Amino acid sequence: MELKILTSNSTLPVLNALIPAYEQATGNKVTLSADSAKAMVTRIRGGETGDVIVLGSGAVKELAAAGFIAAASRRPFARAVVGVGVRSGTPHPDISSVDAFRKTLLAAKSIAHTVHGASGMYIPTLLEKLGIAEQMKPKTVTRPGGYIGKVVVGGEAEIALQQIPELLAVAGLDCVGPVPEAVQKSFETSIALFSASPHAAAAQAMVDFFANPANTPLFRQKGLEHVPQAAH
Template structure:
């Protein structure tokens, strides 16, 4: 009986040590992502958690702009995150300011700009530059993102096409929600945003990418903040998001995986 009790006590002690060890190595990873990678991350986070003790807590915000829920605004309010996922140029700015650790940037995906109309509405041709220009000028209302893609369209593409003045009258910048949602409600005839931000939206028809002559490919990247709670866990999550295992989900979301070499 004494031997059995000793064995039982040893087993209980080992179990307690195992539980304590598991609790000590588990981490909550606070991640904020811009819209382009949002749908992919929603699917990938649970898959990551199946093969890790860590828990991923996701927040959302645009890569740039002054909207209250944009990533710059939330960081300016000292909201704490461990990993940022957003347009590469915007992440570079956070590295320069010291918000994100130098050497932690990992390009995850390439993203391009597309267009959509309300489901069932006529689909204008945007496959060539003349057709694209006609579609823009003939639309009674146009919506574009307040983030990277919309800034590019409004400040570079429209002026280059010679239609900036006309677009100032018919186009509007959308803050704090997806362009596709605005199009689905019938508040804009034509909407532009990253392809991965358009295709998940119900009530719209995706009509294609804008012409190659004005297309902008943006790398969306992950970086680790300077006040990260658990550096090992943050690196582990980014490594998973950058791995071949994540590629099918990324491609389904309308993005192109990069599969980079990790910097650490």
């Protein structure tokens, strides 16, 4: 049996790590497709479907209300926060306080973030909270989606701002740490079944497999807080 998961870029690394053990335990095969949060919602509303979705909790709730997702199957999956990334081998900037973080961004030659990813859509608000939105506009590099750390590794920007699991997924990039708590935002993802899944029982068993608390260290390794809760 082959199952299909649709997800966003922030949870792609942990799913890539979880799936081999699931496939070995069950003999089932899993196809995984990822995109930016906004693009994935557009794809699903456009008719694309699968067996399991792992996406921002707000988006999953909206898709359930629209009938694409089996509402009763929704459960929390993971949480992530925004972090700062720099090219490996370069000095790690000071982000230990809001003031230090503000000074680091103002001193940077350039920063980079996505436009349609969950954290990317938050970065303009973060810069406004710091009171430096206008100063940062001329030196901000953006991409529609994907791992923005690749832009930094490629030398097109000095600092990457994105969810920590996405920073950790980029070779040649160091995750300096999370942004200060006062300007931080937590992103929760949910996991659920597609209403049209022809393999609902197997899909639910896969969701239960991922929810096993034994997987928590793997989530942590990938920069996520595991939320192994019951269906709600």
